Amino acid sequence: MTNPAVRELLERSNRLGADARNTNYAGGNTSAKGTETDPVTGEPAELLWVKGSGGDLGTLTEKGLAVLRLDRLRALAGVYPGVEREDEMVAAFDFCLHGRGGAAPSIDTAMHGLVDVAHVDHLHPDSGIAIATAADGPALTKEIFGDRVLWVPWRRPGFQLGLDIAAVQRANPQAIGVILGGHGITAWGATSAEAEANSREIIALAADYLAAHGRPEPFGAAVHQTLDEAARRTRAAELFPILRGLASTDRAQVGHYTDAEVVLDFVNSARLPELAALGTSCPDHFLRTKVKPLVVDTAPDAPLDEVAARLKELHAAYRDDYRGYYERNADAGSPAMRGADPAIVLVPGVGMFSFGANKQTARVAGEFYVNAINVMRGAESVSTYAPIGESEKFRIEYWALEEAKLQRMPKPKPLATRIAYVTGGGSGIGRAIALRLAAEGACVIVADRDFDAARTVAGEIGGSDVAIAVEADVTSAAAIAASVEKSVLAFGGVDLVVNNAGLSISKPLLETTEADWDLQHDVMAKGSFLVSREAARVMIPQGMGGDVIYISSKNSIFAGPNNVAYGATKADQAHQVRLLAAELGAYGVRVNGINPDGVVRGSGIFAGGWGAKRAAVYGVPEEKLGEYYAQRTLLKREVLPEHVANAVFALTGGDLTHTTGLHIPVDAGVAAAFLR
Template identity: 50%
Template sequence: MTAFVQAQPGESINSLWDDARAAAMSEPELLLYRSNLLGSDLRVTNFGGGNTSAKVQMNDYLTGETSEVLWVKGSGGDLGSIKLEGFSTLYMDKLRALKARYRGLEFEDEMVDYLPHCTFNLNPRAASIDTPLHAYINRAHVDHMHPDAIIAIAACANSKTLTQTIFGGKLGWLPWQRPGYDLGLKLEALSCDQPKLDGIILEGHGLFTWGDTAKSCYETTLAMIRLAEEWLHENSKQPAFGGPKSTVLAADVRAELAARLMPVLRGKISQDEIKLGHFDDSAAVLEFVCSQDLTALAALGTSCPDHFLRTKIRPLVLELDPAAPDFDALLAGLDAQLTAYRADYTAYYERCKRANSPAVRDANPIIYLIPGIGMLSFAKDKATARIAAEFYINAINVMRGANGVDQYVGLAEQEAFNIEYWLLEEAKLQRMPKPKSLAGRVALVTGGAGGIGQAVARQLLSEGACVMLTDIDAEALAAAEMNLLKGSSRDNVASCRADITTEADIEAIVHATSLRFGGLDILVSNAGIASAAKLEDTTLEIWQRNQNILVTGYFLVSRAAFRLMKLQKTGGSMVFVASKNGLVASAGASAYCTAKAAEIHLARCVALEGAAHGIRVNVVNPDAVIRGSRIWDGKWKEERAASNKIGSDDIEEFYRQRSMLKLSVLPEDIAEAVYFLASDKAGKSTGNIINVDAGNAAAFTR
């Protein structure tokens, strides 16, 4: 995967092509190299957007003869991370033969069904609907990108004239048309009729460029983007978005208000599908949300199809005056604003629908703009919410560029609907894999740096949850996060160092979780210590330390999580990781056993109050989880060995033989039980205890 380029504002887009590296590459490998370079810079194209292709002479596996094969980015995928297997391969002679099958615009969607019959070498990668846009252009190499600077020109009222003025005949121009077979034929005609063109601008959409080699195509793409950026910079005369209207609130205030708002908003829009949130208060966003033209421009909607497929046709601007921010009034007005947005979206659907249109989809906004604060985005998973925000920033940049030199024009409503409810897009949605069991859920795991904490986090992540880890040991916590990131996306994992016995730290954890993911659905209280001492040797410090961490700490975390879940109004699940010692007294561990018993009883009390709000609270009781446990790395192991009159190296075997099943209990075993209780599989269980101890008759619950 190519690393993304972190460009500074105003920094020129320069070629990263390495001739020495490219010299040993085949044509497909050059296509891959070019694609990764283009996709590595978000100024060139956004995540998942854009297409690249190359027409390559290859040996036909069936006939042994040479055939011209189109290599083109397959359906889905991202140019920055694509591999060779991400490209579709199709016979060019068969693609050209498809022209005889074309029956006109009314039937162009059926042409997609013919593409599999053109597949070269039984390639399983499905061809995208953009395949004809590459196949018929009369050049060996084609790039289709969505740079903000180019779309700004494409979205101007006088787009055609500006294209001629800026590019001086290097780029042609075509009016807006939904991507498809007919547009592919128009691109072919333009590339043949005007062979000196380096590409075209498609109104309201983006850029096509081409060349005879992979390198020339890549460098032409960059050259056209640079030319657009430079021209816009030199000719922009209008203040951005009509100039500032409201002040930007301080960064800490923005974060606090966003963290308070997100769970409430999330609860109101997650009735049919639970959603995850993302907060962005970057400079571009703040300039837009604090501008004179915010409301008017937001109402125009986006132009590029890639933008509104991710963001909906338009955002919701929330009502807040940064000069006198009234958060309570903002909350009080949410229902009315959301109701109005849903009604407007449903009316849009009714105005534009066809006889065969898919049913109306979720009518809630995806993008929320808040003057003085920034932008929120909500979607089915964290990555989609983040990417939606990135796409709307692209739209902001487009509006800034277009209005600076001309007048921004959003895509016509019917055309937007035709893209959003395109049957081919619907078919793509229907092919998406079924969501995992914890998709859309946010989990907070205390004691996250320990063996059980990491195992629990790993299990929840594997089932689709997002996880916030917390632990008092900052160094161990950072290492735990890095371990989890080896198998999970950074979108889904975060950490926040905290001491759970401190109210301020607990509030910081909840704030960080809400700001990062939008709310909280699962609390796994797992922070712990262990101590052993005869009663007469148990000091007040030992007693209070056990009480502080295992009782007070669990109380503070559960109280904070309870308040947030209650505010969110979507229910929730808490799982307390207690101990067999909470049910069975052990000699020489009165402080620990008493605290664990209190922990279990606290869970039952919270379960009683939580039931009315759909908040379930259950307990997992481990016993003798030695491997991977940080507790057993310290004095506890020596103390328990001494108590049982065995050597410390024999402790695991001792506990295994003591169990009824003669098995060792591992952190992963605890994680399985936690997952069950946290998931909908245990949706009718609260106030319960699951012992994971390989069998201990004394600990049987009764």
Template identity: 50%
Template sequence: MGAMSETKQREPIISRWDDQAAATLSEPELLLYRSNLLGSDLRITNFGGGNTSAKIDMLDPLSGEQVEVLWVKGSGGDLGSIKLDGFSTLYMDKLHALKGRYRGLELEDEMVGYLPHCTANLNPRAASIDTPLHAYIDRKHVDHMHPDSVIAIAACKNSKALTARIFKGELGWLPWQRPGYDLGLKLEAVSRENPQLKGIILEGHGLFSWGDTAKSCYETTLAIIKRAEDWLAQNIRQPVFGGRAADPLPAAERAALVSRLMPLLRGKISQDEYKLGHFDDSGAVLEFVCSADLKPLAALGTSCPDHFLRTKIRPLVLDFDPAAPDFDRLVAGLDPALADYRADYTAYYDRCKRATSPKVRDANPIIYLIPGVGMLSFAKDKATARIAGEFYVNAINVMRGANGVDSYVGLPEQEAFDIEYWLLEEAKLQRMPKPKGLAGRIALVTGGAGGIGQAVARQLLQEGACVMLTDIDPEALQGAAQELAKVAGKDNLATVRGNITSEEEVAQVLADTALRFGGIDLLVSNAGIASAAPLEDTTLEIWKRNQDILVTGYFLASRSAFQMMKQQRLGGSMVFVGSKNGLVASAGASAYCTAKAAEIHLARCIALEGAEHGIRVNVVNPDAVIRGSRIWDGKWKEERAASNKIGIDDIEEFYRKRSMLKLSVLPEDIAEAVYFFASDKAGKSTGNVLNVDAGNAAAFTR
């Protein structure tokens, strides 16, 4: 991933405007086209950041007259994936009328409450705080982007002079000011008084650029960014960041260290809210964490508000020497380092808080920099953790450029606080939907490519968990991942091929889970086989295969998960997918029944040891889950049909009629039971067995 990003970084920024495609589009569609082009390149603007707008003459549905309507990216959303319904629409005459309601900078936030009164055509998309910045610039088409190259110039000590030097009067410059109504008025004044300008650089923040058409606006934005990139490349001091102070560890060693560290760190910062982690050791990150200027630059904090809203104002640099790697020393230093960071953050809050400020938020770091290793980022969900890391890479790029041509300047502390604890930002946080039941949890599902495994994974994903899916069959695993990606998204699902009968492979599966998500909270042991044979025909190979997969495999997976859960000190839940045959003996299946019985007893033993650590272990016992099952697609179906003296096509109906409730048991039924045991709904249940078999009197637990 890192290497791919670096390759894209080396590609020149060129116009991807297609005149033939654009000729078929309406003005709103041209705005959408431009927005998607801009948002698809993270060198132009970061994920979720930036805004675009167009002032379009349209028929008023009420009066039938032509009126000027501002189309502007609404609150939330991402330019790269935005659709037409992601834009707010507001009457320009009403936006101009708002000027009569403005009562000064101290009261500018109240202007946000007037924006809904300017809505055109009953558009339900909420207008963003940046709306006045676009509305009052005296141009038809406006882009507001956060390119690293321009922010690097904006974050220099001598930003204003550099802007004049590089852009030779084509760009204006405004000193730092929090986005809001007053800044919109300042942008209006600059754009009207300087008709020759193509845009404005906002100190420490980003770029506004404009044009008379959608295409000219787009290409002006690209030209400004390219000029900034070229100038920085030609003038930046070498070596960057003061030169290399340490060599990075080899890639395999970095991954091994981080997979051990992340569960420990996650446990220390997840006491109040489950956190999910992300690891980045791309070239840009390694260059920074191995540099001489790492600590002093990191301490200055980020400059662009879009950066620090995702990353906090500054990261935590962990004390680690890659020249003499000492993992135990690194771990021993976590508690004092975290305590110091929390105390510093709380002091920052106390210094800067205002009478109306919201309560102090989570004081833990979001970004963790490890010399010679890379960067960790933790947040309440995987996507937010990944995006936070991407934003800090933006900050690294800004620091590289600014410190390479001048002196990098972070945002003043009070300004940073006023953005972070902005009442409007707090209101946005309060409007966020309530987290799902398994939000922040990390699940590992073995036998994940089978019918039950996929159903369980789907259920856990839908309830907000991140899922690592493992199976011995790589092709089936890939197919399962493609199906589950439809409900999961790219961040919440990962796969790793693994043989649960191998101690080494199981350990690696757990390490990969920790590296991908930060640890483990839920283990669903589901890998399975089935076999049937009279005792005299049961070979030692058949016996051992059942024991290896259904007993040894469950032991190895649960032992590794147990160790990691203990390290995290967050409790945990294990669910074994057993079988009715673990409670009821079946003639002609001694190897399978014995292994399933051992599986249930193993779960009870682990429940005894796990209780003091808050680790719960329970069993779900299915019976005759035929649909979607890879086991029933094979020899087992033939064996069961022969044993019951029925045709193969009659097997599901036979088992349905055999049940007390006369119902078929489906993979989704097992998934519901697994979810119950995995969730806090079963927080007081451990060592239990739940039969999901449509009723089988012989299997009643007692």
């Protein structure tokens, strides 16, 4: 049975973490102290349960808690070697652990264990950080809270900060918490309910003070007009691939776009360049956003070619500036520079673009910068925004403990950072391809004329951080353009396109109508052309190369009976592979094809009547068609959607980097379809 103290801690944590006014995603930590019977001695043992490294308060479970012996943790104060060696204390926390399992203790564990109160909350509310980053933060703290909340000057998170807070709490028994300079808040209480109430009181009092005393327009007057929604999203979709390509100079990134009112208010303001240059302050913020963003200085409606040229200049300057920041602050023991590209790009009139190693990381970086905007607004409304200095930011960004955390991260999957657009993704082969690409780490756009089917497959893959559904009639240039724009706005670009949408009508030549011919060519030959053209319009300015895969057919080579329209359009697709490989190679875009044999089980085409017609042609029952196809192959094996998906991954997973213009048979060996 869960200890009551743990149950209360988790409930409190989830309530606090569910409200963005209290703390940012994955930010802050909470704790509770209590007793359990030591299984070795049978005696009561005083324990600390504290949120471990990583994780999020809003979704915290018992597995996310570190459990430590309180006597051993507090005994560390007696062997503490001083602030110059405080990083060594994190390793010492492992020797204080109780029981098996649980999360790794975080850097903030000392704060919770050394404060001699049963329940402690450390949070990063925008209102509290606004006071913590104000130039006259100590005076504001006194004015707002009296002696119930005290000021603790900036100190990097660690053992010494825990000692500092504990000393303040001991010396001020009337206090309910502290404002941590440049950082956030810490509150405590004798009960879980009291700690939560005290945390909420500090946050609310700070917010009320800012609302009552803050001057209007702390960012200055607007100097840019926001583009209307349609124009704004069109411009964002035009800029996003360019920005993503630049932000991926050191390593490939996925993007997130935000045009919330709070962002537009900031990016349109007169003081944008000045305030953005100061950077963020809370460690949770700048570890995800970098010390400062790239600010675009062109007019919102400037010609795209002019903006693109300026972006390259600004990006080069940003990289030079970041390199200077690193060189000014690094010493012989510093980790190597991790990359000089921006994580946040601010564009007047358009919004904010954030980047990360995956969609969630990119989205969270944007959320953190929204927190930073709120902090700047609050601090500037009642004082002057004064974040911690550059050298302190560097000490945290290139902290050995932070580097160790990064080194412990699992190796990325083969298609991590790839953005895949799969047509006909709502069923059959397309569904199998979408699922396989997602399983290998790609962000997937499931495109299908049947939006409900596409949405179902996207839901199978996961949430919007990994997959989205778009409605896409591949016979319509406008529909394809709209679906690709949605894809770009969702993830930042497109890297991998699978032309899979198809249908078939099996008739003899004399029974094939002009409408039959036009329909099959519109969906497959024309549809593949439209999708490839729209994707190229993204891939070329993105400058990151890419893959275009055509799901053609053995029928592009093999001449079977009663199949003239289908076979001819598949041959068209097969030659598009060669033509586009020749044209797009200059941009690093590889174009390859896959020639499956008839895929009966799970196929939308066969379920739509094609199976019955082909079965009639070959004189076998429809339910035996798959077996019939298998028996005519060299390997005597039936081809399934998963086998086609395997070939797509083989072409795009990173091993065939020098292969383009190729068709891979996935037909279990149809000699008549051998490539010559």
